[in-house]
Structure formats: structure tokens, C-alpha cells
Amino acid sequence: MSAAATDTVRGRFLEAMSRAANSIYIVTTDGPAGRGGVTVTAFSSVSADVSEPRLLICLNHESSTAQLIRANGVFCVNLLGPDHEALSERFAGRRGQGEDRFAEGSWVRAASGLMRLDDALASYECRLSEQSLVGTHHVLFGAVQEVVLGAADETALLHTRRGYGTVA
Numbered sequence: 762m763s764a765a766a767t768d769t770v771r772g773r774f775l776e777a778m779s780r781a782a783n784s785i786y787i788v789t790t791d792g793p794a795g796r797g798g799v800t801v802t803a804f805s806s807v808s809a810d811v812s813e814p815r816l817l818i819c820l821n822h823e824s825s826t827a828q829l830i831r832a833n834g835v836f837c838v839n840l841l842g843p844d845h846e847a848l849s850e851r852f853a854g855r856r857g858q859g860e861d862r863f864a865e866g867s868w869v870r871a872a873s874g875l876m877r878l879d880d881a882l883a884s885y886e887c888r889l890s891e892q893s894l895v896g897t898h899h900v901l902f903g904a905v906q907e908v909v910l911g912a913a914d915e916t917a918l919l920h921t922r923r924g925y926g927t928v929a
Contacts, residue, residue, distance in 0.1 A: 783919060784919060785840075788801050789877070789878075791835075792833030796829070802920050827901070843916065848866045863876060882912060
């Protein structure tokens with residue numbers, strides 16, 4: 762990032778955020794409004810101490826997947842492993858659009874009807890429980906309905922310094 766770009770609080774904020782190492786997820790949805798998916802790093806556990814554990818994701822308000830999730834009321838969060846870098850790029854919109862994104866990857870239809878990445882390190886099938894628009898992003902809370910665990914010996918694919926990595 763150029764020196765001029767870090768002359769503002771926003772610029773310094775973006776640079777600081779790029780230095781964090783975040784796990785990468787593909788969030789999918791399917792239902793009456795249609796099927797879609799997008800790559801995200803903005804994911805967090807909220808609470809396990811309620812009848813349905815809660816998590817949150819953040820998606821740009823212009824994201825077609827955000828609109829589909831809000832209309833369908835359901836989504837699946839898939840934790841990516843080191844072999845999923847190309848799939849991450851695909852769902853980030855760098856290759857493929859809309860449903861074409863599902864042409865690659867090992868996708869299965871879960872009992873909930875959602876598309877789940879069969880070889881994800883973990884998948885969380887969620888019902889949209891709350892939502893809020895904060896600045897340019899929808900903060901979407903999921904009431905976890907099901908969790909599927911993948912390979913325990915893999916490490917998560919990470920995004921840091923505007924690129925990919927894994928834990929050594």
C-alpha cells in the first residue's frame with residue numbers, strides 16, 4: 762500500500778487489517794430466491810451458550826449472495842483447507858459468476874437443502890436469526906442448525922498480507 766493510501770484513518774485501518782491472519786470461508790445459500798456463494802474472512806463465533814449456537818458473517822451490502830441469504834433465510838459457512846485456494850478465488854469472483862462457481866469443488870446437498878463443501882474442514886448450516894446493516898456491510902447472525910466436521914489433521918487456509926498462507 763502506498764504512503765499516500767495510509768495518510769487517512771481508513772487507509773491505515775485497511776493496512777492494519779491486511780496484517781491479520783484470518784481463516785477463509787465460502788458461504789453458500791439456496792432456496793426460493795436462488796443459489797449463491799461468496800468467499801469471506803469476516804466470520805466469528807458469537808455464543809455457544811444458547812439453545813442454538815450463534816455465529817456471524819459480514820457481507821458487502823452490494824453482494825448478490827447477501828441479498829440471497831436475506832431472502833432465503835438460510836446459509837452454510839464452509840471452512841477452507843490448504844487445497845481450496847483456487848476455490849476461494851472462484852467464489853471471490855475472480856473466476857466464475859453466480860451458479861457457475863459451483864462447477865468446481867466437491868459440493869453435496871445437505872439434509873437442510875443447502876450446498877455444503879464435502880471436503881471442508883468444518884461446515885455450519887445456519888438459519889438467519891438476526892441482521893444489521895453497519896456502514897457498507899450486512900452483519901448476518903446465524904443460528905447453527907448443524908455442524909459437519911471434516912479432516913482433523915488439516916489446517917485452515919489463511920488470508921494475510923493480501924495473500925494466502927497456512928499455519929506452519
